[in-house]
Amino acid sequence: MADDKKLTTRAADFSAWYNEVVLRSELADYSPVKGCMVIRPNGYGIWERMQRALDDMFKATGHQNAYFPLLIPESFLKKEAEHVEGFAPEAAVVTHGGGKELEEPLVIRPTSETIIYHMFAKWVQSYRDLPLLINQWANVVRWEMRTRLFLRTTEFLWQEGHTAHATHDEAEEETRKMLGVYRDFMEGYIAMPVITGQKTNAEKFAGALRTYSCEAMMQDNKALQAGTSHNLGQNFAKAFELKFQTESGGTEFAWNTSWGVSTRMVGGLVMTHGDDNGLRVPPLLAPIELVIVPIYRKDEERAEVLEAAHRIAKSLGAWDRRETARIRVHIDKREGIKPGAKYYEWELRGVPLRLELGPRDIAANQGVLVRRDTREKKAVSLDTLGEDVAECLSTMQRDMFAAALDRRGANTYRDPMPYDQFRQLMDGQGGFVYAGWCGDEACEAAVKEETKATIRNIPDEEFRSVEAPTSCLKCGNDAKHEALWAKAY
RNA sequence: CGGGACGUAGCGCAGCCCGGUAGCGCACCUGAAUGGGGUUCAGGGGGUCGCGGGUUCAAAUCCCGCCGUCCCGACCA
Numbered sequence: 001m002a003d004d005k006k007l008t009t010r011a012a013d014f015s016a017w018y019n020e021v022v023l024r025s026e027l028a029d030y031s032p033v034k035g036c037m038v039i040r041p042n043g044y045g046i047w048e049r050m051q052r053a054l055d056d057m058f059k060a061t062g063h064q065n066a067y068f069p070l071l072i073p074e075s076f077l078k079k080e081a082e083h084v085e086g087f088a089p090e091a092a093v094v095t096h097g098g099g100k101e102l103e104e105p106l107v108i109r110p111t112s113e114t115i116i117y118h119m120f121a122k123w124v125q126s127y128r129d130l131p132l133l134i135n136q137w138a139n140v141v142r143w144e145m146r147t148r149l150f151l152r153t154t155e156f157l158w159q160e161g162h163t164a165h166a167t168h169d170e171a172e173e174e175t176r177k178m179l180g181v182y183r184d185f186m187e188g189y190i191a192m193p194v195i196t197g198q199k200t201n202a203e204k205f206a207g208a209l210r211t212y213s214c215e216a217m218m219q220d221n222k223a224l225q226a227g228t229s230h231n232l233g234q235n236f237a238k239a240f241e242l243k244f245q246t247e248s249g250g251t252e253f254a255w256n257t258s259w260g261v262s263t264r265m266v267g268g269l270v271m272t273h274g275d276d277n278g279l280r281v282p283p284l285l286a287p288i289e290l291v292i293v294p295i296y297r298k299d300e301e302r303a304e305v306l307e308a309a310h311r312i313a314k315s316l317g318a319w320d321r322r323e324t325a326r327i328r329v330h331i332d333k334r335e336g337i338k339p340g341a342k343y344y345e346w347e348l349r350g351v352p353l354r355l356e357l358g359p360r361d362i363a364a365n366q367g368v369l370v371r372r373d374t375r376e377k378k379a380v381s382l383d384t385l386g387e388d389v390a391e392c393l394s395t396m397q398r399d400m401f402a403a404a405l406d407r408r409g410a411n412t413y414r415d416p417m418p419y420d421q422f423r424q425l426m427d428g429q430g431g432f433v434y435a436g437w438c439g440d441e442a443c444e445a446a447v448k449e450e451t452k453a454t455i456r457n458i459p460d461e462e463f464r465s466v467e468a469p470t471s472c473l474k475c476g477n478d479a480k481h482e483a484l485w486a487k488a489y
Numbered sequence: 490c491g492g493g494a495c496g497u498a499g500c501g502c503a504g505c506c507c508g509g510u511a512g513c514g515c516a517c518c519u520g521a522a523u524g525g526g527g528u529u530c531a532g533g534g535g536g537u538c539g540c541g542g543g544u545u546c547a548a549a550u551c552c553c554g555c556c557g558u559c560c561c562g563a564c565c566a
Contacts, residue, residue, distance in 0.1 A: 005515080005527060015560090034558085089564070111566090145490095145564050152565065213566095225566065262566050295525055340526035358525055368525080489565095 005344075009276045014220040021270055022149045025279040025349045035147040035154035039263065042349060043150075045287030046266055047157065051137065053189050053284070054159060054261070057181050063133040063161060068115050070139075071106040076114035079239040083113065086206020090142045092154075108141040113207065113232070113258055116162045117240040124164060124254060126245050131174070132164040150267030151224070151489050158262035164242060164254040168233070171255035172210075175231040178259040179212045182227040190265060191282040191401035192216050192272045193408055194226055195432075195484060197457030202444055205258075209233030215456040215484065217408045218271035221430035223456045223486040226268050229259035272404050279350030280372055282400050283393040288330045290316070290389055291351045292367075293342045295358030306333065308362050308382075312355070316386055327389055347372060352396055353389060373400055408432070414465050419474060422485070426451040432486045434459070436469035436479025443474040447485070455483045 007024070008016040022028050027043030039047065055065070071094060078084045087110045094106040109115070120132060141155050161178060165171040179196055186194045194214035204211035208230040216224045236242065237253035246252055273280040283289055292309045296302040309331045316327040330351075332342050339356065346354055356368040361379075369380045369388065373396055380388045411431035422433060437443065437455060448454050458481050468482050 140566090142565070146562095156566070158566070228566070260566070264566055293525095297524055336524095338524050338526085338528055340524090341528085342526095344527050356525065360525075 007276060007278060007348075010219060010274070017274070017276075018267075018271060019149065021274050021279050021348075022267075027266065027270070027279070028149050030149075033154070035144065037147075037149055037153040037155075039157075042287065043266060046269065046281060046285050047263055049285045049287065050185075050189065050265060051159070054181075054185055055135075055137075057185060058135050058159075058161065061133075061177065061181060063135045063163075065137065066134050067136055067138070068109075068112050068119065070109055072109050072112075072115045074105045074107050076118060077107055079114065080207045080235055082235070083207035083239075087111070087142075090144060092141045092143050109138070110140055110142045111258075111260075112136060112138065112140075112160055113162065113236055113256075114240070117164075117236045117242050117256060120162075120164050120254070120256075121240050121242040124242060124244050127166050127247055130164055130166045130244060130254065131170065133161075133174075134163065135159060135161045148267075148489075150270070151264055153263075156262050156264070158260050160258060160260040163257045164237070165257070166244065166246070166252075166254070168231075168255050171233075171257050172231050175210070175212060175229045175257045175259070178257070179214065179227075179229040182214050182229065182259070182261060185261075186214055186216065186226055186265070186268075187401060189282065189284045190269050190272070191397060191404060192226070192268055193401065193405045195457065195459050195463050197459040197463070197484065199228075199457055200441075200444060200455050200483075202441055203454065203457075205230045205232075207232060207235050208258075209235065213457050215486075215488075216268055216272065217411065217432060217486075218268070218489070219274070219407070220271070221411050221432075221486075223432065223488040224264070224268050224271065225456070225488060226265055227259070227261040230257060232256040232258060273350075273400055277344075277375075278348035280400070281350035281352060283352045283397050286350070286352050287328065288351050289328045289393055290330075290353040290355060291346045292329065292331045292355045292357055293339050293346070294331065294333065295339050295356060297359075301359045304362060305357055305359060306331075309333075309357055312357070312367070312382065312385060316389065327386070327393075343370075347375075352393060355385075371396060373403075416469060416471070417473070419476075422453075422473060423451050426453045426487055430487055432456075432484055433473070434463075434465065434469065434482065434484055435473040436471050437481045437483040438472035438475055438477045439480035440472075440475070443472055447474050451487075453485050453487045456486050456488060457484055458482060459484050 007020050010017045026040045029038040031038045092108040137159050139157050144152050147153050183196050186192050194216045199211040210231045212229045213225050214227040216226045234253040236256050242254045243251050294305040294309050296305045313329040316329050352372050354370045361367050365382050366379045370377045414434045469479050472479050
């Protein structure tokens, strides 16, 4: 039945649409263990490109990769009071090994602060050993009550940076620097605009002094926390005796930071750019940037068209699909599937560009180039194909960011808003509301209770309005903070 | 753990009320034709009807129990 092939539209049911896109575009599949996720090659290819770009950015800012164990002694988690309170409820614990009950249970890392700072304590003696700038690519496990593909899975892949510094100010600078790296990555690569800012105490990381986040708006007008950066102060240093000798001979606890982004970003990509035909992948993250769909009837035509397709792929620099290739090209040589069916399939998978190539084109020394984002078709000469494709890809990257930014702008409210109106908005179409907050956690909690909306963060300067909100969204008293309110994933 | 829905082929579902040889669409396999926006025809493979018990000559269908999944809430990158 033709209806079976159609996606649920985003407007009809955003959640159903999201799940269908993730499953049908072969980003991921459900695993036998509930809450876990199998990331398929198409999805992993995107994650791999994210990793590569971020890894370069981390190295450029002086960080080195290392690897720490999956299993952490339970006692480690308990050394920092806030930390254990935050993570104990969602810990997965190993109690048996080698056929025997273990003397001490081992926790599967929900995050690696404890084991990393335990090791840092051994490595750091002097101020000369600082700063220590480490990153780890790893999987972590958090036993969440409810999961969603990519957005909240029991096990997820991430990157966690951990650093140690001699002073608070240096740690703070690092925390902010890495938040900026995240913003640059998310906007530059995922083409997903984010609002950076500081988390409130209620929302900050368990054990941190301060937490900063990148908040993005999804197409259902809900916020996605896409990355966080924490200034941990000396909390973990004190718990793990991470001390160093200062230049003047005294002993001080080090100052730590940690920061992470995860496979959740793939979900953010889908919910930022997907449309009613499926996924749209920003060119910089697309495992395949251009798919060639050959069109032919007779065997002679088939030979001719495929020969031309291979020649084109080779000239675009992607003959063997190595990463050194200039443009990542795939030729869809499958037999027995009509071109139209192939178009739908590659659109569903989000490949940015498609080149339709048939006997008529070859006779005219051209191909038909189709953009995934606009579905716009144009005939291009095969002589200048490389330049045209490269230009088109970078245009798409920019256009996708601009479109996402426009959409966010249209659903962000900066004018003073009565609380009743806010409630209605959160009950209906949602969006980001920039409004004052008196600083009282009771107001924050009441808003959450009544509307499910929370303070996503206290936005940084660049997002703020010229005229700051003057009163608290909830109680109307004088505002101490300018806050970004929204319902979140 | 509270509220709702549902378990029948890989996926999506019908059949159940009113018991009588297991069905449909998609996908898959074979063959032929087709091929510039989801091809058509013909043939084919595939199911302990979630599990256990009961009623009955006979249970996917009726009854009891259990298990599981999904959605809504509490938790969260």
